[in-house]
Amino acid sequence: MAYKYLFFSDYSEGCHPRILECLSRTNLSQEIGYGEDTISLEAAKLLKEKIRIQNVDIHFVSGGTQANLISLASMLRPYESIISADTGHINTHEAGAVEATGHKIDSFRNPEGKVTPETIQCLVVEHRDEHMVKPRVVFISQPTEVGTIYLKKELEALLQVCKESNLYLFLDGARLGSALTAKDADLDLKTIASLVDLFYIGGTKNGALLGEAIVVVNDALKPEFRRHLKQRGALLAKGRVLGSQFLELFRNNLYFDLASHANAMAGKLSRGIKDLDFGFLTDSRTNQIFPILPNDLIEKLNKLYGFYVWSKIDDSHSSIRLVTSWATREEAVDEFLSDLRRLK
Numbered sequence: 568m569a570y571k572y573l574f575f576s577d578y579s580e581g582c583h584p585r586i587l588e589c590l591s592r593t594n595l596s597q598e599i600g601y602g603e604d605t606i607s608l609e610a611a612k613l614l615k616e617k618i619r620i621q622n623v624d625i626h627f628v629s630g631g632t633q634a635n636l637i638s639l640a641s642m643l644r645p646y647e648s649i650i651s652a653d654t655g656h657i658n659t660h661e662a663g664a665v666e667a668t669g670h671k672i673d674s675f676r677n678p679e680g681k682v683t684p685e686t687i688q689c690l691v692v693e694h695r696d697e698h699m700v701k702p703r704v705v706f707i708s709q710p711t712e713v714g715t716i717y718l719k720k721e722l723e724a725l726l727q728v729c730k731e732s733n734l735y736l737f738l739d740g741a742r743l744g745s746a747l748t749a750k751d752a753d754l755d756l757k758t759i760a761s762l763v764d765l766f767y768i769g770g771t772k773n774g775a776l777l778g779e780a781i782v783v784v785n786d787a788l789k790p791e792f793r794r795h796l797k798q799r800g801a802l803l804a805k806g807r808v809l810g811s812q813f814l815e816l817f818r819n820n821l822y823f824d825l826a827s828h829a830n831a832m833a834g835k836l837s838r839g840i841k842d843l844d845f846g847f848l849t850d851s852r853t854n855q856i857f858p859i860l861p862n863d864l865i866e867k868l869n870k871l872y873g874f875y876v877w878s879k880i881d882d883s884h885s886s887i888r889l890v891t892s893w894a895t896r897e898e899a900v901d902e903f904l905s906d907l908r909r910l911k
Contacts, residue, residue: 571906572899573873577742577829577854577892582776582812589815590776593807600804602627607810613817614768614780619757624783626792627809628801631741632661634767634779639704640668641795642735642765642788647703648673650690654680654712656739671700679849680711681721684728691732705729708739709759709766710746714851717746719753722762735785738766742853744773744826749852750834760784770812774825774893778809825893829854832891832900839904843911848878848886857886867910872903 573579581587598604611625628634635657639649648671651658657665658674665672673690677683682705691702705725710716717725729736738759743766746752759766764785770778783789796802803809816822833854837847840858848857859880860868865887868874877886891900 570873571871571902574889574891574903575873575875577745577772577890580892580894583774583815583821583825583893585821586774586776586812586815589811590808593811598807600806601802602806602810604807604810606807606814610780610810610814610817613814614782617756617817618760618782620760620784622786623760624789624792626781626783626796627803627806627813628767628779628781628796629777629803629809630771631656631739631767631769631779632664633799633801634741634781635661635706635739636664636668637795637799637801638737638765638767638781639665639670639706640799641792642704642737643668643670644703645669646701648694648700649704649706650675650682650687650702650734651706652677652680652682652711655706656708656712656741657706659712672706673700673702679715680708680713681715681717682707682725684724687725687728687732687734691734702732702734704735704737706737706739708741709754710742710749710851710853710855713849713857714853714855715849716749716752716852717754718751719758719762722754722759726762735764735788736762738763740767741769741779742772742855743768744822745830745853745855748823748827748830750830751852764788768813770816770822772892773816773822773829775812775816776808778812780813826854829891829893829895832895832897833889835897835900836889836891836903839900840907843908848880854891856889858889859884859886864907864910868907871906 650673653674653676768780846859875888877888
């Protein structure tokens with residue numbers, strides 16, 4: 568089906584032209600493999616400067632599922648589990664990758680897609696003897712899979728209960744750029760690094776051809792991490808391909824500029840949809856929005872635009888997911904709103 572525009576995801580396009588230029592410019596230079604090339608080392612150094620904490624380890628991998636799988640598996644003993652909202656990416660869209668390592672996900676429902684201190688405490692108490700798995704990692708996404716964001720006070724509260732219960736706190740940052748540049752956001756890279764044990768910075772969904780940067784903060788998790796990468800097929804011989812992209816993304820604020828554009832386009836979509844008196848599943852501040860529309864209208868729109876039907880609201884209404892990207896044209900947003908108004 569030929570759509571006018573795709574709102575399926577924020578990786579429908581290839582990558583920002585500056586990244587292609589960088590890859591082309593460095594293409595014929597000879598480099599050492601497996602992420603120890605000069606380009607990747609320079610990219611890691613630049614990221615540490617942006618995080619403003621030098622005592623972290625940086626590792627580049629190809630995608631978000633790989634980053635989640637490797638990071639979580641490296642943190643867990645065989646009998647330990649992960650606490651996650653039921654909408655968490657590891658619980659819904661990774662084909663059981665984490666479970667395939669032998670670890671259970673203790674999931675629960677939260678309408679905002681968030682983990683709360685109360686939920687953590689409840690699950691820890693429930694799993695109190697050797698006949699059950701033992702929660703060890705709290706998994707959160709920033710932003711969540713439904714577009715909401717954690718504020719600093721929420722992360723601080725999560726960290727406190729994690730310390731009290733001897734849990735690691737892990738942050739999935741596949742769309743971290745969108746969260747950091749969202750309206751009312753009060754977190755930066757340094758603050759995140761001070762509040763979690765391990766996180767990653769997503770490139771695939773913010774202008775890179777592919778790639779995520781894992782940031783290991785907790786000293787206990789640093790030794791032998793490259794062995795985890797190798798065992799899971801993530802230690803790329805041509806690691807320079809990943810390093811080059813992050814080097815370019817974090818020069819001259821490009822990473823944050825691209826995320827800001829994606830948020831701005833989603834914001835314009837939201838305002839236009841609200842003006843037509845439609846509601847939303849969540850109060851998203853990021854580049855994913857979830858308007859609630861009549862099913863017959865969704866069917867008409869879906870003949871013109873690519874998007875996912877997210878959830879059933881009632882017999883006649885559903886929520887859909889619209890995702891804007893670093894490359895979304897304002898004209899595409901305007902055309903969608905015009906068609907929505909016409910078909911309403």
